[in-house]
Amino acid sequence: MLRNAASIAIVLFGFMGSFAFADNASIKKDLGAEYDKFAKNYLAKDITSIEKQVTEDFKWKRLNGQVLGKKEAIATMKQEMAQVGKDTKITQKLNKVTAKGATVVVDAVGTVTMSAPGQDGKIHKMEAGGASIDTWVKTNSGWKMKGVEEKTMELKIDGKKINPSRLGQSAAGRVGAPIKK
Secondary structure: OHHHHHHHHHHHHHHHHHHHHHHHHHHHHHHHHHHHHHHHHHHOOOHHHHHHOEEEEEEEEOOOOOEEEHHHHHHHHHHHHOOOOOOOEEEEEEEEEEEEOOEEEEEEEEEEEEEEEOOOOOEEEEEEEEEEEEEEEEEOOEEEEEEEEEEEEEEEEOOEEEOHHHHOHHHHOOOOOOOEO
16 A cells, blocks of 8 residues: 555656646746747847836846846847847847746846947957846736846957956946847
C-alpha cells in the first residue's frame, strides 16, 4: 500500500510538473510575442504603442543606479529612437522565465546593431548588448512590462569594445528594445 502511494505520488508530481512546464512554455511564448511587438513598435518609432505595453508604475533601473519612471523612460526612448536607422536590428533571448501568479520575471539578453554617424562625421557600425531582469504582469488587457533592471552592458563601435559611460547618459542606458531571437 505504501509502495503504491509512493508510485502514485511520483506519477502525480511528474504529471503536475508537466503542467507547470507547459504553462511556463506558454507564458514564454506569449512574452516572446510581446518582446517582438515592442521591438517592432520601437523600430517604427511608435512610442504610443510602447506606452500601452508598460504599466503606469513602470520602473527602469539603469546600470548606473538611476531609476526612471514611465514618463522619464518614454522620454529617453524617444531620444534613442531618433538614432534608429533602417539597418537597425534588435534581438532578444529569454533565458529564464519564472512565473509567480500574475507576475513573471524574465532573465533576458538583448542586442541592438545599427549604423550611425560618429562625432567624426563618418558612419560607424554600433552594437550594444546586455542582460536585464524584466518584470511583466498579466492585466485584463494582456501582458504589460512593469520593470526593467539592467544587469550588464557591452558596447562596440566598429567591432571595438568601448566603455558606455564615455558616450554620455542616454547611451549608457538601454540602447534599444528587445526582440526574441
